[in-house]
Amino acid sequence: MTGFADDPHHAEDLHAWHVLSPLLDAGGYLPWGTGAMRPAGLVLVCNEIMYANRTTIVECGSGVSTIVLARLLRQRGAGTLVALEHDAAWAERVADLLRREELHEHARVVHAPLEGDPPWYATAALAGLPEAVDLLIVDGPPAYAAGEELRRAPALAHFEPRLAPGATVVLDDLARPGERAVLAGWEAQTPWRFRVEESAGVAFGSRS
Ligand SMILES: C[S@@+](CC[C@H](N)C(=O)[O-])C[C@H]1O[C@@H](n2cnc3c(N)ncnc32)[C@H](O)[C@@H]1O
Numbered sequence: 001m002t003g004f005a006d007d008p009h010h011a012e013d014l015h016a017w018h019v020l021s022p023l024l025d026a027g028g029y030l031p032w033g034t035g036a037m038r039p040a041g042l043v044l045v046c047n048e049i050m051y052a053n054r055t056t057i058v059e060c061g062s063g064v065s066t067i068v069l070a071r072l073l074r075q076r077g078a079g080t081l082v083a084l085e086h087d088a089a090w091a092e093r094v095a096d097l098l099r100r101e102e103l104h105e106h107a108r109v110v111h112a113p114l115e116g117d118p119p120w121y122a123t124a125a126l127a128g129l130p131e132a133v134d135l136l137i138v139d140g141p142p143a144y145a146a147g148e149e150l151r152r153a154p155a156l157a158h159f160e161p162r163l164a165p166g167a168t169v170v171l172d173d174l175a176r177p178g179e180r181a182v183l184a185g186w187e188a189q190t191p192w193r194f195r196v197e198e199s200a201g202v203a204f205g206s207r208s
Contacts, residue, residue, distance in 0.1 A: 012040040012199045019043050023071045027101045030064040037065045037139055037172050040200035045137060046072050048168055048204065054135035055079040056164065060121065060155055061140020062094040062109050070098060070107035081107040082129055084121050086114045086141050114141055120154040132164035139172040149178025156186050169205040174198075 007013070016039035017024070023046070024030070037045070042065055048054060049069070055078055059066060062083035073079040085091035091111040098104050112125030120141065136159050143151040156169065163169070173179045174196050183203055186192050194205035 009038065009040060009199055009201070013038055016040040016043040016200075020046070020068065023068050023075070026071045026075065027067070027103075028097075030067055030097075032064050035142070036063050038201055041172055041197070041202040042068060044197055044200050044202055044204070045069065045135075045170055048135060048170070049073075049079065050076070052134075052168065053078075054168070056130045056133050057081040057135040057137070058129055058133045058159070058162075059083040059137040059139065060152070061085070061138075061142070062091065063139075065137070065139065066094055066107055066109065067097050067101070067103065070103040071101070073106040074103060079106070080130075083107065083109045084112045084125065084129075084140065085109050086112060086121060088113075118151060118154065120151070120158065123158070126158065126162075129162060131162055133159065133162050134164045134167045135170070136163060136167065137170045137172070139170075143173070143178050144176070149176070150182055150185075152179065153182045153185055156190060156192060160190075163207075166206070169194075171203045171205070173201060174203050175201045179203075 062085040066083045069081050088111050091109045095109045110125050112121035115122045138152050138155045141151050143149055183194055191208045192205045193208045194203040196203045
């Protein structure tokens with residue numbers, strides 16, 4: 001049995017907790033689970049928001065990352081985030097956490113059931129999203145189960161028309177073969193090129 005301390009990225013995540021502490025201390029308890037983005041990845045996303053002045057953010061797959069990023073946007077006083085969520089009950093929980101912290105001006109959750117083959121967020125739910133997204137975070141739909149490893153592949157084609165010039169696309173879970181294959185497909189079929197941050201398990205991409 002392996003424990004948290006045996007994780008090869010334990011040190012990076014521990015450091016990231018310290019870096020994130022102003023945001024973790026800025027509200028109530030957050031229900032971190034194994035599905036949440038690793039702290040090391042979340043720090044890199046926060047840095048991207050700060051350094052590149054990202055203000056129009058969409059996240060595929062909501063959770064504690066949505067709350068932490070909303071707290072960052074509130075502290076910073078600029079930017080909004082919309083999170084797409086396929087699971088109605090989870091969407092309501094995350095929306096409730098946002099409301100309790102009065103973060104709803106900075107972030108909102110849009111319930112978007114999965115549809116089609118391969119299943120992806122209902123395109124009708126995309127209609128209300130912002131037009132010039134400058135940061136797209138792809139951390140959903142869930143893609144850990146056998147046969148569902150490539151579920152995140154449709155994201156780039158669906159969002160391409162909405163991405164602002166100079167936008168960044170972040171893909172999480174690069175430790176998994178499925179997300180590696182998604183990234184390889186995007187690079188083979190599109191002008192998007194990605195830098196993999198191995199120690200955080202995330203990739204950052206821009207149009208070449
Ligand atoms: C990879 S998770 C997204 C996590 C989110 N971006 C974060 O870092 O917190 C993908 C999906 O798992 C589900 N999920 C995430 N956290 C969950 C939790 N604690 N309990 C139940 N479902 C969860 C949601 O449906 C979410 O869209």
